[in-house]
Amino acid sequence: MKFSVTPLVMILSVTFTSHTVLAFQPFAQDQKWILGDWNGKRNELAQQGYQFNVAFQNESATNLSGGYNNSQKLFNANQWAFGTLLDLEKIANWDNTQANITITKRDGQSLSNDRISDPRAGQFSSAQEIYGRGQSWRLTNAWIKKGFVDNHLQIKFGRMGLSDDFNASQCEFQNLMLCGGQLGKTVGDIWFNSPVSQWGINFKYQFLPTWWMGTGIYEVNPENALEKHGFNLDMQESKGALIPVELIWKPKLDLFNGLSGEYKIGAFLSTAEAKDVKKDENGEIQAKAVNRKWHDSKHSIWLNVQQQLIARNNDPKRGLFVSANFTFNDKATTVVETTQQLAFWYKGAFDRRPNDSVGLGFAHFDVNERVRERQNTSNQLLELTQADYANPLYSPIQHTELNIELNYNFQWSPAISLRPNIQYVYQPGGVKQVDNAWVAGLIMKLNF
Incomplete structure (x- = not known):
């Protein structure tokens, strides 16, 4: 039997020009979701208070040169997220x-684990921020939030994760230390960011038009971080409580032509016992953590700044933005004493690409001198x-690490984005014997 393609072409032509299918155009530049709005049902549900989100993120990275192992290889890390936001009002x-x-x-x-860092020391940051906290399924959020006193x-x-509400920062980069809250990278034994969650309660109070105060109580439970x-x-294995406090100021400064900014200062106290980084009860330097003394608590202080510097064509969504983050950790119990981060991104530099952005960021780690004393001893x-x-028995001496990233975010649509980037890692893990590394990366984000 002879088969003619003409009827098939006609049928497909009619089908793909119908109103129903035109509503589902996964690669349209105004498409919010790759799977469309379910013939209007998704927007209808959102108006009723039900918002559903399915997102996929992939981060690829390869070492162009340098690192502990300069054998080039492409590594991929990814994350699926399935979420529901309910408007109970x-x-x-x-x-x-x-x-x-x-x-x-x-x-x-992880490229950083396998190629960039000395396995005896590790890298403080990571070339793929999406990697870490186990390759497994997790309950990342399960919370309810209620507003009082006119909200x-x-x-x-x-x-919830701690940096969802405290020490939060913008994420415009693939490098871990340039993405989001900083404390999860340096005191990650007690401060858990997404995707790890812990039981907690927090309070945010707006006491003046541009001022907020926040505090909370979170469990410190190492079991939550296990894969x-x-x-x-x-909460049977809880070791104590972590109490953060944060003061937030959100002005529109005349210095920046009335553009919005956010300025935060905060601190936390953990009541969980923490090991000293250097000494035992008698003041003797101990190489093994099991022999070092315990402290009754642990603390950190942070400063976060984010400010729009320039608005392109008077559009507050476009222009030059800057963020700066600083952390100061407890020297007695923390390997990294301080961190500094400075990042710039320009959104909408090209009129034809108003949602694209260019980013440049710097992140620096200072290793606690007490740790170096222990390693030398x-x-x-x-x-x-x-x-x-x-020699495998040698303890690498750790100093400072610097991470730099330059990227371009190609925002094809609200549903699809690609972010190629180049990273430079100076002294991975703070170890001078490890070659400085150049890394090429790519982030792909898809919203279904």
């Missing part, structure tokens, strides 16, 4: 109330010197 007539449930799944490999006071309770405990809900006891760096 619309759904149940509960004034100023929202709830969120998010489940995530991470997978992939000036907000109380949030449930399972096999992504849905851990019990450990090598001296084994009669090892820098000439013995290749």
Whole structure:
């Protein structure tokens, strides 16, 4: 039997020009979701208070030169996120109330672990911020937030990441230390960011038109970070509580032509016991953590700044933005004493690409001098010197690490973006014997 393609072409032509299919154009530049709005049902549900989100993020990276192992290889890390945001004011007539449930799944490999850093020291940052905290399924959010006093006071309770509400910062980069809150990278044994969650309650109060104060109480539970405990809900292994406090100022400064900014200063105290980085109870330097003394608490201080410097064509969504982040950690218990981060991004530089952006960021780590003293002592006891760096028993001496990233974010649509980038890592892990590394990366984000 002879088959003619003409009827098939006609049928496909009619189908793909119909109103129904035109509503589903996954690569249209105004498409909010790749899977479309479900023939209008998605927007209808959102108006009723139900918002659904399915997102995929992939981060690729390869070492162009340098690093601990300069054998070039492409590594990929990715994350799926399945979330629901519920407006309970619309759904149940509960004034100023929202709830969120998010489940995530991470997978992939780390270029920083396998190629960039000395495995005895590690890299403080990571070329792929999406990698880490286990390659597993996790309950990342399960919280409810209620507003009081005309929504000036907000109380949030449930399972959440700490930097969702404290020490939060913009994420315009692939390098870990240039993306989001900083404390999860330097005190990550007690401060858990997304995708790890812990039980907590926090309070945010707007006491003046441009001023907010926040505080909270979160459990310190190492079980939450374990790969096999992504849905851990019990508190049997809790070691204490972490209490953050943050003061927030959101002015529109005349210095920047009335453009918006956000300025934050904060601190936390953890009541969980923490190991000293250097000494035992008798003041003797101990190479092994198990022999070092315990402290009753741990603390950090942070400063966060984000400011729009220039608005292109008087559009507050376009122009030059800057963020600066600084952390100051407890010297007795923390390997990294201080961090400094400075980042710039320009959004909408080209009129034909108003949602694209160019980013340049710098992130610097200062290793605690007490850690270096311990490492030097450990090598001296084994009669090892820098000439013995290749010896597996040698403890690498850690100083400072600097990460730099230049990127371009190609925002094809609200649903699809690509961000190629070049990263430079100076002294990975703070180890001078490791070659400085050049890394090429690419972020792909898809909203379904």
